[in-house]
Amino acid sequence: MPILQPPVVDNPDGLIPVNPMIEHYMYTLTEQFDHPILDEMEAFARVRNFPIVGRLVGISLEILAKMIGAHRVFEFGSGYGYSAYWFGKAVGPDGQIVCTDSNPVNQERAEQYLAAVGIWERVKFCTGYAQDIFAQTDGMFDICYNDADKGGYPDIWRMAKERIRPGGLYIADNVLWRGRVAVDGSADIKPGWTEAIREHNQLICKDPEFDAFINPTRDGVIVARRKMA
Numbered sequence: 001m002p003i004l005q006p007p008v009v010d011n012p013d014g015l016i017p018v019n020p021m022i023e024h025y026m027y028t029l030t031e032q033f034d035h036p037i038l039d040e041m042e043a044f045a046r047v048r049n050f051p052i053v054g055r056l057v058g059i060s061l062e063i064l065a066k067m068i069g070a071h072r073v074f075e076f077g078s079g080y081g082y083s084a085y086w087f088g089k090a091v092g093p094d095g096q097i098v099c100t101d102s103n104p105v106n107q108e109r110a111e112q113y114l115a116a117v118g119i120w121e122r123v124k125f126c127t128g129y130a131q132d133i134f135a136q137t138d139g140m141f142d143i144c145y146n147d148a149d150k151g152g153y154p155d156i157w158r159m160a161k162e163r164i165r166p167g168g169l170y171i172a173d174n175v176l177w178r179g180r181v182a183v184d185g186s187a188d189i190k191p192g193w194t195e196a197i198r199e200h201n202q203l204i205c206k207d208p209e210f211d212a213f214i215n216p217t218r219d220g221v222i223v224a225r226r227k228m229a
């Protein structure tokens, strides 16, 4: 178990959806997922302050993917492969995760980690703008996972929703944005991002072709299932 102490949390507005002590408790129940490479990936994120999705959400990604028998996943914003680690375990040897990231250094790091756990051959990692790569990639997906820059969330939803198979999932991280979506006037990281996330969440929750819910763990994860025809 890499972290036994409760995390120090930057929460100036007091808006974090789930009490960090409760998340810490949940974290203590994840020991069966321990793996030396996973620990390394998490340690790297702590040292570099890199915004990985985290173990609690990672586990939910793997389980959701297994529950729908996912084989093909598209990730908007893969970082160095932490979320792909979880999807990679779920899709099995014949599965594929299309990873995207604008920073080529992340691809190199993802290859090191994911090769070490035997998942790299399931990954097609494309460096560039995720929305362009998606448009250039053919076919339908079992899961489209969105963790890119938040200003692009509404457009990513619009493009992704058409290419999720019936029964498949759209999943997006950070949809509660440390609680900023729930209050007016919070200081934002980048202008317009809170508004973009709000629009994104509204679009999804009003879409008649999908059923959706938000898991408030960590920074909030929306899960939307495309209804069967």
Ligand SMILES: C[S@@+](CC[C@H](N)C(=O)[O-])C[C@H]1O[C@@H](n2cnc3c(N)ncnc32)[C@H](O)[C@@H]1O
Pocket: 051, 052, 053, 054, 076, 077, 078, 079, 080, 081, 082, 083, 084, 100, 101, 102, 103, 106, 128, 129, 130, 131, 147, 148, 149, 152
């Ligand atoms: C929050 S991190 C992704 C973390 C990753 N999903 C995980 O859990 O480990 C976002 C990453 O997406 C990349 N990114 C953001 N917007 C992007 C875009 N539109 N196209 C490609 N990469 C993008 C950033 O470079 C960053 O590495």
